[in-house]
Amino acid sequence: MEILNQPYVDPEFESLVERINDPRVCIDNDTCSHCTVVKVDSANRHGILLEMVQVLTDLDLVISKSYICSDGVWLMDVFHVRDQLGKKITDETLTLCIQQELCDTRRRGGIQKDLQTCLKRNHASMEHTALEITGRDRPGLMSDISAALYELECHIIPAVAWTHNGRMACLIQLEDGVEGGPITVPKRLAQVQEKLESVTEAHHENVDEKTVRLTGLATDRIHTERWLHQLMYTDRDYKSCRGCTGNCRHQNECNNTHVTVGTCREKGYSVVNVRSRDRNKLLFDTVCAFTDMQYVIFHAAVSLNDSMANHEYFIRRQDGCSLVSESESRKLTQCLITAIKRRVSLGSRVDISSENNMGLLWKVTRVFREKDLSISRMELGTHGEKASGCFYVTDASGNDADSGTVESVKQQIGGSVLAVHKSSWSSSTSEVEDRRCTFSLGNLLWSLLSI
Template identity: 35%
Template sequence: MDDWYAKLVRRMTTPSFVIDNNACPDATVMKLLCVEATNKQGILLGFVQALADLDLVVVKANMSFDGEWFMDVLHVKDGDGNKVLDRATILKLEEGVAALSACPVPAIEPRLWRLELVGSDRPGLLSDLSAVLRDLQVDVVNAEVWTHDGSAAAVILVTAAEPVKLAALRDLLCNVLRGDGGDPVTARVALAADSAAHPARRLHQLMFSGEKYLAAAAEKYPAAPVHVAVSYCPEKDYTMVTVRSPDRPKLLFDTLCALADLGYLVFHGTVVARGGSDAWQEYYMRHEMGRGMWTAEERRRVECAVAAAIGRRVADGAAVEVRAEDRAGLLCDITRVFRENGLAIRRAQISTAAGRAVDTFHVSDLSGGHVDRNSIDVACRQIRHLGKALVRVKDGSVDPALKGPTESTGFLLGSLLRACSLHSFRPIRSYS
């Protein structure tokens, strides 16, 4: 009897998921319906997250929720702009939707730990952090690093170690984040045994800081290509948010993350991507605590938080992909090359599998501007010599096999710092 009742409840709360490749001539229509929506916001965000992880692009969406049931209709294409026809991809989506209503059971890997770091950004920060990991002999399995508006956040999956080493690791990483004269309040390092948390979702949460956006955003965000307008609809007691921005993959996911972090529930929403050039989003929502959009300060907070969430994933600069045989200290060596050549890492995605490392770095000059091709070529050449690595730049070209050793054209003290770890100095005084 108990099994029958549990199955009935699970069937009632599991969203109905339909994929239709005949309803639209140029996109796959995906419908998500649930009549007992106890966690509507989480289900919607989890579904859009699954689409983003599979590199699927939402070109149109309509969302409706009345407090008890919801129906979301999304028009989706693959990365090449075609319908979603791959059976393996569809199967992963179906499994992901079925898991949305299940009781969350953390997937704990006893040999893996998740490090979460947030603090002020500065040149050479990732190089210093990776030097600490190398010196304590902690291997990086996967990592993702974002920087935006003077802040930096990272989610790093590392191999487990004894408690004493983990405690020392946390303290040293926090010391590196503080830097020389940094604010100790903004530097935070968390250590968890749960390795199943979604990196991008956690990065949004780490970089989200309520009132932070009100201080400096008034001058920065209006000049950005993201336009956010917030108004209040007293007739229906809805807060209406309109977003106009350049279209790009994972745009819907980033926007929904911002609204969830702000504590708003989406009741109705419309998303339209206009020919791949720009996108228009409109949401009717209410705060989960019943707080209305009554003050200009609250409106500004929503506008800046949404604009910041959209801007975090946009990394200016060149994208450099490095493929090499994985080994201890590889990440430290690569980031040191960028640092010594005067390149700042704006975003990074690190992954390892089957003894191979695939790392992508978005780099700029120290002021955040574009770097010239010569600086990129010098860095690529030095990375190649680290271990016969294959290096690709964003335009798809492979750096040529240049002859002879090449000296760094970066910082004056680069050769002196090449073999030493800066984390042993307290506080950190080198920002090269």
């Protein structure tokens, strides 16, 4: 293990540097003909790269290229971004929002209400009770969870669930279905937790695992997708991860994910190269993986070649050490591949829109269960009196449901179904997420605001 001597930097000095040198954000539409260039110069601190990438992805911007340089107390990062239609960012309100959000939090303010809503849609609200569930996935699990909450008269506000490698992570925000507002009575919270632990068969898991946890009031500004990454990493869904790890003879012609780990001894960095099919939020997912494993990204280059994304990261552990252990490199490789695959959703996608009624999630998931369909991923959000969401469903074998079954589901759910899309993945392109048909609560929100 290579240990580098790190100079001591007083925390007060770090904050002084940031106070004296305000962050500078430049939005450039002239340099590049097909995208907007966002340049950020700022005092460096741990986690700031993830925050910047998170802001850009929350605004539904696609990052096609990026250059990261944050060695020392200062960073200079460049992002090439486009909207979901592949166009430059020309809306002045949106560019102002990008500038303000990428600057120091104490300088934020004056952002229009619609943009504030867009930025907050992926964050837990302090007005609700937060519920997190992790554990083994099985058919009908989400139906059982939502049925139990309906029976306990809990109103599900937003809910997000991911499944991967036989594991499941779910985040649900709750209101008291009778009195309204968050559930704060300890006895009631204990009742909800006990019921859900019974439903998820927590007593069959490792006794040291706590698969159901109610956190009282959700902490504001916690990002739900970031939270899901942390839950699934803690649940070790990366074990037995399968994927190309750089040993493929024709790596440049392979559409699978490749991760290689090397060293840069001159500078004391570990060099990580990631090659994957490009998709939305790919950079966000990989940076989350590095952050969860306590690695610091000092330099990075992200580029796109046709449909393939190439990422190169120069990293060290948070304690200043580089990677030299084979087992550590293997775990990092597994976790990066897993973080990329978590968001990939196989099956048919069903988009719904309905009145925001208690029991809506239970009614929808019950229909899927009755048709022997399993949910591989779901996202349900609310906007006042309306609720909307998307569900990716597969048959018992993990394949797309046949057209007859899907049509039957559509008729049984009723007029709340907006659209049903067949999976846009095949065995050779299972990691591609088609941007043209990707459901996004942000996209739906923008369409409602524009009416």
